[in-house]
Amino acid sequence: xxxxxxxxxxxxxxxxxxxxxxxxxxxxxxxxxxxxxxxxxxxxxxxxxxxxxxxxxxxxxxxxxxxxxxxxxxxxxxxxxxxxxxxxxxxxxxxxxxxxxxxxxxxxxxxxxxxxxxxxxxxxxxxxxxxxxxxxxxxxxxxxxxxxxxxxxxxxxxxxxxxxxxxxxxxxxxxxxxxxxxxxxxxxxxxxxxxxxxxxxxxxxxxxxxxxxxxxxxxxxxxxxxxxxxxxxxxxxxxxxxxxxxxxxxxxxxxxxxxxxxxxxxxxxxxxxxxxxxxxxxxxxxxxxxxxxxxxxxxxxx
Amino acid sequence: xxxxxxxxxxxxxxxxxxxxxxxxxxxxxxxxxxxxxxxxxxxxxxxxxxxxxxxxxxxxxxxxxxxxxxxxxxxxxxxxxxxxxxxxxxxxxxxxxxxxxxxxxxxxxxxxxxxxxxxxxxxxxxxxxxxxxxxxxxxxxxxxxxxxxxxxxxxxxxxxxxxxxxxxxxxxxxxxxxxxxxxxxxxxxxxxxxxxxxxxxxxxxxxxxxxxxxxxxxxxxxxxxxxxxxxxxxxxxxxxxxxxxxxxxxxxxxxxxxxxxxxxxxxxxxxxxxxxxxxxxxxxxxxxxxxxxxxxxxxxxx
Numbered sequence: 001x002x003x004x005x006x007x008x009x010x011x012x013x014x015x016x017x018x019x020x021x022x023x024x025x026x027x028x029x030x031x032x033x034x035x036x037x038x039x040x041x042x043x044x045x046x047x048x049x050x051x052x053x054x055x056x057x058x059x060x061x062x063x064x065x066x067x068x069x070x071x072x073x074x075x076x077x078x079x080x081x082x083x084x085x086x087x088x089x090x091x092x093x094x095x096x097x098x099x100x101x102x103x104x105x106x107x108x109x110x111x112x113x114x115x116x117x118x119x120x121x122x123x124x125x126x127x128x129x130x131x132x133x134x135x136x137x138x139x140x141x142x143x144x145x146x147x148x149x150x151x152x153x154x155x156x157x158x159x160x161x162x163x164x165x166x167x168x169x170x171x172x173x174x175x176x177x178x179x180x181x182x183x184x185x186x187x188x189x190x191x192x193x194x195x196x197x198x199x200x201x202x203x204x205x206x207x208x209x210x211x212x213x214x215x216x217x218x219x220x221x222x223x224x225x226x227x228x229x230x231x232x233x234x235x236x237x238x239x240x241x242x243x244x245x246x247x248x249x250x251x252x253x254x255x256x257x258x259x260x261x262x263x264x265x266x267x268x269x270x271x272x273x274x275x276x277x278x279x280x281x282x283x284x285x286x287x288x289x290x291x292x293x294x295x296x297x298x299x300x301x302x
Numbered sequence: 303x304x305x306x307x308x309x310x311x312x313x314x315x316x317x318x319x320x321x322x323x324x325x326x327x328x329x330x331x332x333x334x335x336x337x338x339x340x341x342x343x344x345x346x347x348x349x350x351x352x353x354x355x356x357x358x359x360x361x362x363x364x365x366x367x368x369x370x371x372x373x374x375x376x377x378x379x380x381x382x383x384x385x386x387x388x389x390x391x392x393x394x395x396x397x398x399x400x401x402x403x404x405x406x407x408x409x410x411x412x413x414x415x416x417x418x419x420x421x422x423x424x425x426x427x428x429x430x431x432x433x434x435x436x437x438x439x440x441x442x443x444x445x446x447x448x449x450x451x452x453x454x455x456x457x458x459x460x461x462x463x464x465x466x467x468x469x470x471x472x473x474x475x476x477x478x479x480x481x482x483x484x485x486x487x488x489x490x491x492x493x494x495x496x497x498x499x500x501x502x503x504x505x506x507x508x509x510x511x512x513x514x515x516x517x518x519x520x521x522x523x524x525x526x527x528x529x530x531x532x533x534x535x536x537x538x539x540x541x542x543x544x545x546x547x548x549x550x551x552x553x554x555x556x557x558x559x560x561x562x563x564x565x566x567x568x569x570x571x572x573x574x575x576x577x578x579x580x581x582x583x584x585x586x587x588x589x590x591x592x593x594x595x596x597x598x599x600x601x602x603x604x
Contacts, residue, residue, distance in 0.1 A: 120449075136443070137439075137440050137443030137444050137446075137447060137449075138439050138440055138443055139443065140442075140443035140444075140446040140447050141438070141439030141440055141441065141442035141443025141444070141445075141446060142439050142442075142443070143443075143446070144439075144442040144443060144445070144446040144483070144487060144488075144491070145439060145442050145483040145487070146483060146487075147422075147439075170506045171506045171507060171508045173508075179494060181446070181447040181448060185446060185447070185448075185494075186446075188502075189446070192481060192487075192502055192504075195504070195506040197501065197502070197503050197504070197506070197507040197508070197513065198501065198502050199499065199500065199501040200490075200494055200499070200500050201499050202494075202497070202499070204472045204473045204497040204499070205473060205499040206473045206475075206499070211499065
């Protein structure tokens with residue numbers, strides 16, 4: 001099946017690193033300019049409501065990072081911290097209020113929610129034009145029919161990294177491993193819109209290594225450390241590693257690794273995102289871009 | 303790339319024909335029973351509004367077929383024929399009325415619309431619960447996140463034909479050729495939900511024959527007569543031919559053919575849909591199933 005025997009090419013041993021930290025900084029710069037232009041036109045700055053239910057420590061860290069970066073680009077954030085025993089009805093009522101407020105343009109509900117709350121019902125309550133995460137069915141639908149309004153941040157950020165390496169993707173074979181609704185599926189839609197020939201693989205896929213070896217663009221979004229091996233990668237491929245897995249490193253100290261065995265992949269791939277410092281920073285920066293987009297959509301722009 | 307040389311198998315020369323006419327009759331029987339049960343519970347039958355703008359002869363034929371078959375299963379249809387110069391505002395106003403009517407459960411707007419009307423705006427005006435065609439972004443979105451409510455009729459009908467041949471598709475390689483929003487893309491979503499490894503191919507795809515040869519399930523939805531050749535097909539594959547193309551036959555008499563060279567494919571495929579008599583009848587029957595589903599959704603069922 002594999003038509004790209006390594007003997008046919010000369011691995012350089014040094015894939016280009018796709019620097020998400022630097023690209024995210026560029027994107028934040030664009031958002032900052034966009035926010036300034038918006039403020040000049042409308043006399044106010046975009047407002048991002050951040051809703052956090054409960055005390056999950058990781059969620060707390062994410063929320064602080066998002067709010068700090070929002071402030072850096074000039075986006076006001078409005079924090080709502082609710083106790084873990086908040087009822088679903090109370091949360092939905094808060095969303096109705098935020099949906100109606102004219103000074104709130106984007107609404108972010110930090111996941112995961114406590115288990116007594118139906119996540120779908122909450123995400124569907126956010127007004128689609130204020131859906132910074134792109135999780136509302138209307139936004140998933142617009143993406144599915146090729147008219148995206150608000151695209152989930154991780155795939156949108158991944159796409160921007162890919163385009164920075166290769167602007168013309170027409171005809172490229174893309175393989176997305178993982179079919180989650182927040183990463184894998186929207187990622188496949190974006191690659192299709194970029195005219196790739198797109199395959200979605202998952203836990204039921206047969207001979208995944210051979211399939212991956214066909215990919216000019218390989219996106220790993222599985223959530224299993226070092227799941228994708230070096231010899232699964234087509235020489236010269238663009239490899240996007242969405243995984244952020246915490247494993248025990250030297251001396252038991254926790255260490256973040258991706259879904260790809262990066263060291264092994266480096267000698268085969270043409271370009272690869274590191275973990276950390278790849279997709280992660282792009283996700284947060286894209287949230288800010290989406291918040292600005294929400295404000296523009298609500299102001300009647302496109 | 304092709305690992306399935308024909309010399310390795312013995313073509314039987316006789317693929318199983320996937321009889322859409324018979325399967326559609328079975329589906330209509332199920333809908334008829336469902337309509338009777340609905341009528342018993344609710345004291346009324348589901349109502350399907352059919353909106354036709356202009357005098358396109360083919361559209362007229364489709365609409366008559368749909369209304370006749372609706373009557374056969376006990377679904378009331380309410381016809382609205384509007385002149386070709388109907389304004390978009392007038393059409394939207396009619397949809398608002400139909401959206402509000404409690405005796406109308408499904409709304410079908412026959413396409414194509416005259417060019418002075420924005421099709422997207424019209425399709426987005428239909429209340430999602432009454433969207434028998436599954437074209438509203440909310441329904442596309444629910445399908446994209448794996449929670450389908452109303453699925454477009456052609457891919458839904460195709461899927462039923464596939465499942466009649468092979469109920470367990472887990473791990474099967476599926477290739478969908480064509481990425482339209484009403485066939486190719488939703489077809490890919492359905493195959494993914496059935497745990498296939500799904501590839502979407504299109505006009506930009508490189509080496510399409512080799513890609514098709516990997517497919518255990520091949521869906522052709524391109525709209526070009528006999529585009530898919532016999533030697534593009536993996537021995538034993540399930541081939542679904544969505545194309546309905548009118549060509550000049552013997553003596554110049556028009557003849558309907560599919561996107562697949564059926565005669566050549568017959569000796570390689572395991573099962574194949576004929577044209578006509580394959581996907582076509584399923585599409586209309588699925589419309590009736592969707593109309594019943596609309597009525598059930600509106601009544602608060604799932």
